[in-house]
Amino acid sequence: MSIASIMVALDTGEAAARRVRLAADLARRFEATLTGVAARKLPNPGPAADIVAAQASYDEEQAKYGPRARAGRGGIPGQRRSRHPQRQAEAAPEAFLVRQARGTDLAVVGREVGRAGHDAMVPDPGTVLMEAGRPVLVALPGVERLDAARIVIAWKDAPEARRAVSAALPFVARADKVFVAAAGAEARFEGADEVSDLLCRHGAHVTTNLLDAPAGEVADAVLRFAKREDADLVVMGGYGHSRLREWLFGGVTRDILRTSPLCCLMSH
16 A cells, blocks of 8 residues: 555645645655645625626636635645646635545645634535545644654444555554554444454554443543554544534544544545
8 A cells, every 4th residue: 555646735724834744744755746726616796787897806806816825835845746736726625625536545634624714715624534535634733744653543343444444554554553442332342453463464563452431432532542642643434424413413523523632544
């Protein structure tokens, strides 16, 4: 397994520059092509007296978009092997990134979304995770390097978690220590030992861990364990239940996206 292509979501939020540096560092270490993806849906100009006024309003918004998109990519080094170091469009950022994700091994997005007044170019990480069909690395706002030296794999015997483990293999091969952690009565130890054996065959130093977690506290248990083991990356499947169900009743993916102090590699 290898990572040959990485895409990073661009915007003009304060965290974008560090997210870009994180993605650029990963691209250098994996010798991968890095592509910036930026999109913004231009607002409807509303009623206008005539077509000339409507066009003038549209042109004004478009003029704002171009420089903002270019500013958001600041820090992406030149990519000689890539014909498309940046792709941008007038579109919803999630939809555009999801379409572009067909050409990448890993999509890097920010967690900072939904705050009042935040930039309309910021894609929602949950939507990208649900729809991209690619592994998604959710970067924290203040992090600009991910060593992935100590990795916690939040294991549950489900297709999403299996895909996440496969997506994490390039990171696992370079890690100092990997912890396979099954949390809660629902997760049990089912499959965890086999996953640990698989990762050992890929050269990882692995331990298997069963975490005590009451219903509704699995995310907290995983994050406490990751902190105790000084981990810097959590790997997990995302939205094993429907996203609507997690929105209504809560769920591990929602809680991790909201509260994790670590970068998270997720797959749906």
